[in-house]
Amino acid sequence: MDVFIVMILVGIVFIILVMVSGFLQEDEFLTVYECGFDCALESRLSFSFRFFMLAMLFIVFDAEISLMMPLPYLFLFESMIILFVLFMVVLLVGTLYEIFLGSMEWV
Numbered sequence: 001m002d003v004f005i006v007m008i009l010v011g012i013v014f015i016i017l018v019m020v021s022g023f024l025q026e027d028e029f030l031t032v033y034e035c036g037f038d039c040a041l042e043s044r045l046s047f048s049f050r051f052f053m054l055a056m057l058f059i060v061f062d063a064e065i066s067l068m069m070p071l072p073y074l075f076l077f078e079s080m081i082i083l084f085v086l087f088m089v090v091l092l093v094g095t096l097y098e099i100f101l102g103s104m105e106w107v
Contacts, residue, residue: 053103064091 067087074080098104 050103050105057098057103061091061095064094 064087068084071084074084
């Protein structure tokens, strides 16, 4: 029951924020802040999709590597070695798939 109440409260706050955010769509709020001066550049510069893809790959593989932290403890149980090997196979297949797609190429 507590979770339901929290979800209702979060939903109400979200609806209020969506309604209030429509009032803050002035040009001053949409520009980059540069110490009180007028902006020298546009705030919406294009970025390379390759850098975005590389950042996403870093986050995914970094999370997978952090899951390998309890490995010394898992090696105490023989049944967990199979799970570790399966995890490493999934990690290797994911890496090879990204290399095959060309997501990790810089130039």
